Amino acid sequence: xNLINHYIDGEFVSxxxxxxxxxxNPATGSQTAExxxxxxxxxxxxVAAASRAYESWRDAPLTRRQNxxxxxxxxxxxxxxxxxxxxxxxxxxxxxxxxxxxxRGLEVIEFACNIAxxxxxxxxxxxxxxxxxxxIRQSLGVVVGITPFNFPTMVxxxxxxxxxxxxxxxxxxxxxxxxxxxxxxAELFADAGLPDGVFNVVHGDKESxxxxxxxxxxxxxxxxxxxxxxxxxxxxxxxxxxxxxxxxGAKNHMIVLPDxxxxxxxxxxxxxxxxxxxxxxxxxxxxxxxxxxxxNLLPKIRERITELKIxxxxxxxxxxxxxxxKQHLEKVxxxxxxxxxxxxxxxxxGRDVKVEGHEExxxxxxxxxxxxxxxxxxxxxxxxxPVLSVVRVDRYEDAIxxxxxxxxxxxxxxxxxxxxxxxxxxxxxxxxMVGINVxxxxxxxxxxxxGWKDSIFGSHxxxxxxxxxxxxxxxxxxxxxxxxxxxxxxxxxPQNV
Numbered sequence: 001x002n003l004i005n006h007y008i009d010g011e012f013v014s015x016x017x018x019x020x021x022x023x024x025n026p027a028t029g030s031q032t033a034e035x036x037x038x039x040x041x042x043x044x045x046x047v048a049a050a051s052r053a054y055e056s057w058r059d060a061p062l063t064r065r066q067n068x069x070x071x072x073x074x075x076x077x078x079x080x081x082x083x084x085x086x087x088x089x090x091x092x093x094x095x096x097x098x099x100x101x102x103x104r105g106l107e108v109i110e111f112a113c114n115i116a117x118x119x120x121x122x123x124x125x126x127x128x129x130x131x132x133x134x135x136i137r138q139s140l141g142v143v144v145g146i147t148p149f150n151f152p153t154m155v156x157x158x159x160x161x162x163x164x165x166x167x168x169x170x171x172x173x174x175x176x177x178x179x180x181x182x183x184x185x186a187e188l189f190a191d192a193g194l195p196d197g198v199f200n201v202v203h204g205d206k207e208s209x210x211x212x213x214x215x216x217x218x219x220x221x222x223x224x225x226x227x228x229x230x231x232x233x234x235x236x237x238x239x240x241x242x243x244x245x246x247x248x249g250a251k252n253h254m255i256v257l258p259d260x261x262x263x264x265x266x267x268x269x270x271x272x273x274x275x276x277x278x279x280x281x282x283x284x285x286x287x288x289x290x291x292x293x294x295x296n297l298l299p300k301i302r303e304r305i306t307e308l309k310i311x312x313x314x315x316x317x318x319x320x321x322x323x324x325x326k327q328h329l330e331k332v333x334x335x336x337x338x339x340x341x342x343x344x345x346x347x348x349x350g351r352d353v354k355v356e357g358h359e360e361x362x363x364x365x366x367x368x369x370x371x372x373x374x375x376x377x378x379x380x381x382x383x384x385x386p387v388l389s390v391v392r393v394d395r396y397e398d399a400i401x402x403x404x405x406x407x408x409x410x411x412x413x414x415x416x417x418x419x420x421x422x423x424x425x426x427x428x429x430x431x432x433m434v435g436i437n438v439x440x441x442x443x444x445x446x447x448x449x450x451g452w453k454d455s456i457f458g459s460h461x462x463x464x465x466x467x468x469x470x471x472x473x474x475x476x477x478x479x480x481x482x483x484x485x486x487x488x489x490x491x492x493x494p495q496n497v
Contacts, residue, residue, distance in 0.1 A: 001031070001033060001034050002032065002033040002034070003016075003017075003020070003033070003034055003035075003036065004023065004033055004034070004035040004036065004179050004180060004183060004203065005017065005035075005036045005203075006036055006038060006042055006046065006200075006201060006202045006203060007182075007183060007186040007199075007200060007201040008042075008045050008046045008049050008200050008201075008202070009045075009046075009049035009052075009053075009196050009197045009200065010190060010195075010196025010197060011196075012183070013036070013042075017036035017037060017038075017042075018037075018039060019036075019037035019039075020034040020035060020036055020037060021034065021035050021037055021176045021203075021205070022034055022035075023035055023090055023176075023177065023178070023179065023180075024090070024177075024325060024326075025089055025090070025092075026090075026091065026092035026321070026322040026323060026324055026325065026361060026362045027092060027312035027313060027314075027321065027322050027355075027358050027361045027362075027363075028312075028358060028360060028361055029326065029358075029360035029361050029362060030360070032089065032090070033180075035176050035179045035203045036203050036204075037176070037203065037204045037205055037207070037208070038173075038202040038203060038204035038207070038208035038211075039207065039208075039211075040207065040208075040211040042202055042204075042208070043171075043202055043204075043208055043211035043212055043215065044211075044215070046171050046200040046201075046202045047142055047171060047212075047215050047217050047218060048217075049196070049197040049200055050142040050169035050170065050171055050197055050198070050200055050217075051141070051142055051169070051217050052197055053169045053195055053196065053197030053198045054139075054141055054142060054168070054169045056195070057164075057167060057168075057169055057195060057198050058138075058139050058141075058167045058168075059167075060167070062115060062116040062119065063116065065115060065164070065165050065167065066113055066114075066115055066116055066165065067193075068192050068193050068194050069109060069112050069113045069115070069161060069164075069165050069192075070113050071191075071192035071193060072109060072161070072188060072189055072192040072194070073106060073109045073110060073113060075188040075191055075192055076102065076105070076106055076109060076185075076188060077106060079184070079188065080099060080102040080103070080106075081099070082184070083098075083102050083153055083181055083184055084098035084099045084101075084102055085098075085314065086180045086181050086184060087101065087152055087153060087178065087181055088313035088314050088321070089180075089314075090152070090177065090178035090179070090180055090181075091149065091150070091152060091177070091178045091279075091313075091324055092277070092312075092313050092321040092322040092323065092324055092362065093276045093277070093279075093313050093321050094276075094313040094314075094318045094319065094320070094321050095313060095314055095318075097275065097276050097313070097321075098153075098313070101151055101153050101154045102153055102154070104154050104157075104442070105153050105154040105156075105157030105158075106157075107444060107445040108157050108158055108161055108162065108445045108463050109157060109161045110445065111161075111162070111445035111446055111463070111464065112161035112162045112164075112165040113165075115162075115165035115166065115468075118465075118468050119137050119166065119468070119472070121134055121135040121136040121137060121474075122134060122135045123135075127478075128480075128494075128495075130480050130481070130483055131478060131479065131480045132478075132479045132480075133476065133477070133478050133479070134476070134477055134479070135474055135475065135476045135477070136474070136475050136477070137166075137468070137469075137472035137473065137474055137475070138167070138472060138473060138475055139166050139167030139168045139471065139472055140168055140219040140220050140243065140471060140472065140473060141168060141169070141217070141218075141219040141220075142168070142169050142170075142171065142217055142218050142219055143163050143168045143169070143170055143171075143218070143219055143220040143221070143222070143471060144170070144171045144172075144173065144212050144218050144220070144221045144222065145159040145160060145163075145170065145171075145172045145173065145221075145222045145223075146173045146209060146212070146221065146222070146223045146224075146225070146233065147159070147172065147173070147174050147175060147223075147224055147225075148175055148224050148225045148281075149175035149177040149178050149279075149324055150276065150279045150280060150281070150324075150384075151224075151280075152174060152175060152178040152179075152181045152182065153181045153185075155224050156172055156174060156182060156185065157185075158222075158224075158449065158462050158463040158467070159172075159222045159462070159463075159467075160172060160185075160199060162463060162467040162468060162471055163222075163467075163471045164194070164198060164199065166468060166471045166472050167472075168219075168220075168471055169197060169198045169199070169200075170198065170199050170200065171200045171201075171202060171212065171218070172185075172199070172200065172201045172202070173201075173202055173203070173204060173208055173209060173212060174201065174203065176203055176204065176205060177324055177325060178324070179203050182201045183201065185199075185201075186199060186200075186201050209233075210236075213233065213236045213237050213240060213242070214236075214240050218242060219242060219243065220242055220243040220244070220245075220470070220471065221233060221237045221242050221243070221244045221245075221246070222244075222245050222246075222462065222470070223244070223245070223246040223247065224246075224247045224281070224462070225247075225248070225249075226248060226249045226382070227248035227249040227382075227408070227454050227455070228248075229248075230246035230247060230248030230249070230456075230457050231246070231248065231454075231457055233246045233457075234246040234457035234458055243458075243460075243470065244457070244458045245456075245457075245458040245459075245460045245461070245462060245470055246456070246457040246458055247281075247449075247450065247451070247455065247456050247457075247462060248408075248451075248454055248455050248456060248457065249281065249382040249408060249410070249454070249455065250281045250282065250283075250285075250382060250408050250410030250411065250451065250455055251285055251286060251379075251380075251381075251382055251406055251407075251408045251410075252272075252282060252283060252284050252285055252286070252408075252410055252411045252412055252413075253284070253285075253286045253287075253288055253402070253403045253406070253412050253413075254268070254269060254272070254284045254286070254287050254288070254412070254413040254414070254415065254439060255287075255288045255290065255396075255399045255400075255403075255412075255413070255414045255415065255416075255425070256269075256287060256288070256289050256290065256293045256294075256297055256414075256415045256416075257290050257291075257293060257396060257414070257415065257416040257418065257421060258290060258291045258292055258293045258296075259416055259417045259418055260293065260415040260416050260417060260437075261415070261417065261437075262293075262296050262297050262300055263300060264415065264437065265297055265300075265415040266297060266300035266301045266303075266304055267304065268284070268413070268415065268437075268438075268439035269284060269287050269297070269301055269388065269439070270301055270304045270305060270308070270366075271439060272284035272413075272439035272440050273285065273287075273366070273386070273388040274305075274308065274320055274366045274386045274388070275320070276320075276321075277320055277321060277322065277323050277364070277385060277386050278332075278383070278384060278385045278386040278387060278388075279323065279324060279384055279385065280440075281410060282410065282411045282433075282440045282441075282442055283384075283440075284388070284413065284439055284440070285382070285383060285387065285388060285389060286372070286379065286388075286389050286390075286391060287388065287389070287390045287391070288390075288391045288392075288393060288399045288402060288403070289390060289391070289392050289393070290393055290394070290395065290396050290398075290399055291394060291395075294370070294390060294392050298347070298368075298370060298390065301368065301388075302347060302348060302368065305348050305366045305368060308320055308365075308366060310353050310355060310363060310365050311355060311358075312355070312358060312361070320365075320366070320386065321363075322355075322358075322361045322362040322363045322364075323362045323363070323364055323385060324362070325362060326362055328362070328384070328385070329362040329363075329364055331385075332364055332383055332384070332385030332386075332387065333351055333364060335377060335378055335381065335383045335385070335387060336349070336350070336351060336367050336378075336387060338376075338377050338378065339369050339372070339376060339377070339378035339387070339389070342376045342377070342378070343371075343373075343376075344369040344370070344371055344372045344373075344376060344378060344389070345369060345370040345371045346367075346368075346369055347368045347369065347370050348365075348366055348367060348368035349365075349367060350364045350365030350366050350367040350386060351364065351365070351367075352365065353365030364385060364386060365386065366386045366388070367385075367386055367387040367388065368388050368390070369387070369388070369389045369390060370390045370392075371390070371392065372389040372390060372391050373391070374391070374402065376389075379391065382408070396421065396424075400424075400425065400428055400429060403429060403430070403431065404428075404429065404430045406453075407453055407454045408451070408453060408454055408455050409430055409431045409432055409451045409452030409453035409454070409455050410431065410432060410433065410451035410452075410455035410456075411431065411432070411433040411434075411435070411440065411441055411442075411451065412429055412431040412433070412434055412435070412441075413434070413435035413436070413437075413438060413439050413440075413441065414434075414435070414436055414437075415437055416436075416437070422436045422437075430452060430453070431451065431452055432450050432451035432452040432455065432456070432461075433449070433450075433451065443464065445463055445464060446464055446465075447464050447465075448461035448462060448463055448464035448465055448466035448467065449461055449462045449463055449464070450462060450466065
């Protein structure tokens, strides 16, 4: 059985781990590898390596950091096909979806390639007689990324390119469910010329996470995952004196008004609801239809669902692959049963889907519910699977209020041809990322990604300008060079004269 081990101080660990966890191919249900589970000693080794590397990396010229990031960008682009295949083999998403994920990660690397410009400070001359004031941004030290299974390439790339380009060193704790692409990133960084110890990978579970949260030499933690864990990461990390950005869960709503282009809205609902088998924090899981919109929209959604090809992610023409694990499949199907028993109208039942030749795979077809109410678990909980719920309301204002009352505030969308209605939506909605006739409003790398309410903990969004600010801290310098006239001792409060 292939063993996936940690990457520390420029090399893969060769010693046998005390604990391992299985890695599966979700399309076949068979185990393909085992991954090492880090102990606190493993974490200590990784952080120590990163601490040693920081002493010189923090002073590496901006142009050198930038050039390494350029080289890394080229290597990722050159190997994106192999990275995508590795993701599909361990996560289950389609090859096309995986290639799209790599591309979105590349965009953040490209943003980090411009780090010399992004780290510029401000300068004010003669703020007082003979006194100048200027600001600089400096790195933090050893920083950590704890990332989820659903985007094993992209989400870590939201973190480490900017952190490293800013002069920090990095310890990545990826999901143990699909760890191979993190190993590939480590190898590509080494080929790009990154010094040993600047980028490290430790695999594991709660033991390794807790060790990282408590480690005295870790300065900051970035996390993406579920809301309960995000809250725990934020509370524990900040209690240990660390800067923390922790992105949590979501229940993304899409409003469809009666005047919307129903074909466009149906395409969007199916694409955003069932892409990557619904295992996206920006997936649309609730469609709120206003007035008669549902009667026009639902037949179009059902028609599109019947045409979807459910197959292994590497199969030709596959549009939706399996869920990541058997346990997650069982969890999602339990929500389908709960929705049915609670009185929602089950229009499409994906539990009936069978993929020939892959009967042991973790497949669930698209599920579509109508007449969902806000007290049902299929509405209240983040299911993280291919389950789309339709909630009907009579008035547009009720749809907005329903979204604003939800505890999550990650992403949302509206479909309408009314500019006034769209403007009202973007102004009043209490959600961090808003799409207008765009179902998944994920910002490009030169903006920042972050929700509101229980979808984020901490004061910084991720990547983009907010990422640069998170991985650096400002320092203000007030400078005066002595002139020939000495004014003597003055115990009064300094005045700008």
